[in-house]
Amino acid sequence: AQKVTQAQTEISVVEKEDVTLDCVYETRDTTYYLFWYKQPPSGELVFLIRRNSFDEQNEISGRYSWNFQKSTSSFNFTITASQVVDSAVYFCALRSSGTYKYIFGTGTRLKVLA
Amino acid sequence: EPEVTQTPSHQVTQMGQEVILRCVPISNHLYFYWYRQILGQKVEFLVSFYNNEISEKSEIFDDQFSVERPDGSNFTLKIRSTKLEDSAMYFCASRFSSGGHTDTQYFGPGTRLTVL
Numbered sequence: 001a002q003k004v005t006q007a008q009t010e011i012s013v014v015e016k017e018d019v020t021l022d023c024v025y026e027t028r029d030t031t032y033y034l035f036w037y038k039q040p041p042s043g044e045l046v047f048l049i050r051r052n053s054f055d056e057q058n059e060i061s062g063r064y065s066w067n068f069q070k071s072t073s074s075f076n077f078t079i080t081a082s083q084v085v086d087s088a089v090y091f092c093a094l095r096s097s098g099t100y101k102y103i104f105g106t107g108t109r110l111k112v113l114a
Numbered sequence: 115e116p117e118v119t120q121t122p123s124h125q126v127t128q129m130g131q132e133v134i135l136r137c138v139p140i141s142n143h144l145y146f147y148w149y150r151q152i153l154g155q156k157v158e159f160l161v162s163f164y165n166n167e168i169s170e171k172s173e174i175f176d177d178q179f180s181v182e183r184p185d186g187s188n189f190t191l192k193i194r195s196t197k198l199e200d201s202a203m204y205f206c207a208s209r210f211s212s213g214g215h216t217d218t219q220y221f222g223p224g225t226r227l228t229v230l
Contacts, residue, residue, distance in 0.1 A: 033217055045157070045205060045221035091157060095217070100145065100170045101159035102219060 002027045004094050006105035013082050014113050021077045021108045023092030029053075031097040034068065034075045039089040039107070048090075051075060082112045116140045118222035120206050126228045127196055135191045135225045137206030146189045147207040147219060148181065150174070157205065163189065196229045203227075 003026040013019045025034065036048040049059065051068050059066050063080045079086055089109045093102040119138045127133050139146050148160040161171040163181055180192045189208075193200055203226050207219040 035218070037221070042223075043203060043226075044223040047218055047220060050218050093157075100147070100162035100164075101172070102149075102157075103159070104157040106156045 002029075002094055002096055002099075002103045004092050004103050004105035006090075006092055006108050008108045009106070010109040010111065012111040012113060015084060016081050018078060018080050019082050019110065019112075021079075021090050021092075021110065023075045023077065023105060025073050025075065025092070025094045027094060027096045029096040029098065033095045033097075035093040035095070035102065036066070036075075036077050037091045037093060037104075039091060041088070045091070048077075079110075082110075084112050084114050086110060087112045118206055118208055118220055120204075120222035120225050122225060123223065124226045124228070126230065128230055129198060130195050133193050133196055133227065135193075135204050135206075135227070137189045137191070137222055138187050139189055139206065139208030140210075140220060141187070143208035143210050143220075145169075145209045145211070145219075146181075146183070147209075148191045149205045149207065149221075150202040151205065151224075152202045160191075160204075193227075196227075198229050201227055201229045 005024045008022055032053045034051045038046045038048055049066055056068050065078045067076045089107045091107045092105045095102050121136045146163040149157050150160055151157045159172050161175045161181055162169045178194045182190050203224045205224045206222040209219045
């Protein structure tokens, strides 16, 4: 079975704080792909990052960084020096090879307070 | 930058009516998808479409739903007889191919469907 768990329903931080959003996934496949999407209040889904199962290298993009650990089946997302514009719902998603569909987690609502 | 577009942005309909949601995927993409998100809940896969046929569908995608690519640019989702529980945001997505950096699905802005 494939599953994505985002245990944090909602997180509130004060601007400039760092925040980590957790994502734990389950899949029996050895080849799979992980994604993070941002859903701002306007409702669209904005692609942030994609990771292959065979590439455990962590990635940094500006204030965003991602920590992929196969040993714990986690793909966590950290925002450094958060800003009010980071306020959104963040979804983690999984696609296993052999299927076309993405399995989304339930999302984490991040509120960054000024 | 190319993007997926969807029309209308908001559709209100009466229970039992048919609705057609429209999507224009990114022009060189080959794989097309519909997802839905009931308010405040997670995004759920409905159907994938490739080479003019359905490649995968979820349990949600029953006989009331159908998809079509009527021409070279549009991709539509039809709900034959809407129910109250069909009220949701419907997202269209597309991707170029499988594997590598082209595996990513790019989502449209969504159509909010309200069934009264």
